[in-house]
Amino acid sequence: MAKERICLITNDVETTSILNHKLKDETGEYVLRQGMPRLLDLYDQYGVKATFFYTGHIARLFPEVVRMAYDRGHEVGSHGLTHETSQAFDVLTPQQQLEHLKTSKSILEDIVGDQVVSFRAPAARVDKGFAQILQEAGFLVDSSVCPQRLDMMFSFGVAKKLHWITAPRRAYFTRADNIFRKGTSGVLEVPVSAWGFPYIGTFMRLAPGLNRLTRRVLYCETLCNGRQFVFLTHPNEFIDEPRDSEPIQRRSSNPIAYWMGDVLRHKLKVKNLGEKALPIYGRELAFFQRKGFEFITCKELYHRKTM
Numbered sequence: 001m002a003k004e005r006i007c008l009i010t011n012d013v014e015t016t017s018i019l020n021h022k023l024k025d026e027t028g029e030y031v032l033r034q035g036m037p038r039l040l041d042l043y044d045q046y047g048v049k050a051t052f053f054y055t056g057h058i059a060r061l062f063p064e065v066v067r068m069a070y071d072r073g074h075e076v077g078s079h080g081l082t083h084e085t086s087q088a089f090d091v092l093t094p095q096q097q098l099e100h101l102k103t104s105k106s107i108l109e110d111i112v113g114d115q116v117v118s119f120r121a122p123a124a125r126v127d128k129g130f131a132q133i134l135q136e137a138g139f140l141v142d143s144s145v146c147p148q149r150l151d152m153m154f155s156f157g158v159a160k161k162l163h164w165i166t167a168p169r170r171a172y173f174t175r176a177d178n179i180f181r182k183g184t185s186g187v188l189e190v191p192v193s194a195w196g197f198p199y200i201g202t203f204m205r206l207a208p209g210l211n212r213l214t215r216r217v218l219y220c221e222t223l224c225n226g227r228q229f230v231f232l233t234h235p236n237e238f239i240d241e242p243r244d245s246e247p248i249q250r251r252s253s254n255p256i257a258y259w260m261g262d263v264l265r266h267k268l269k270v271k272n273l274g275e276k277a278l279p280i281y282g283r284e285l286a287f288f289q290r291k292g293f294e295f296i297t298c299k300e301l302y303h304r305k306t307m
């Protein structure tokens, strides 16, 4: 029997300025006026129903950025309250995590007048016991785990991300005490696709050739076992904002760490940013359309799994 072909397009909506390497409220305005309209039009063109995860911060600044996706039939999910690294979910206490989850959920629910049940952590940083806290806050879906994604070595919170190496590849209900393992909790994990290389917008812009190879390998896997494709991108990858005059932020006093972690990483991340990213992404979506994939949201996948 032919395996099901499902693709989940997921978007993290936040005020991160990729070009200026920092969080910036003005970037949120570019997301609202440029990034979101460009993506929403592209999604209409390819018949995509997507999931948008918002930080509470951008939702409070620009409620319209939430409404515009919801009104066009997409799912609204939470991306926590803030993208500040000092307040990542694997740094906060369980009580603080619960508060952040509940507050971000109610900000979004007040804007759209509908229930918000899906979540992705900023920078995909969560602890083992996170499923229990999510459930307590009323969430049904998490999409923070990226199994077998090896570029995590260059990202924040790498110690916790080592769990990604052995995490299941297909969507699974997690254990209550371990989000990286299959179990019987009420939380469905929708893991972001990866095959060593991540299947995300940044990598698609940076290395289109290697990204095509990654997609081909993942496609073979889908043909073989029906694994869902889960792509992760950000509306702030599709904006053309001005560059600040000051040099990029220095997060380390060690010159090698500064060069590797800040300068090099930044140089790579700005490739094909803005309008240039649109045709590249269009080709990505056209592939799924051609191959007869169905685009569904995280919430829809949850309902299919529980029917």
Ligand SMILES: [Zn+2]
Residues within 6 Å of the ligand: 012, 013, 014, 079, 083, 121, 122, 123
């Ligand atoms: Zn994010």
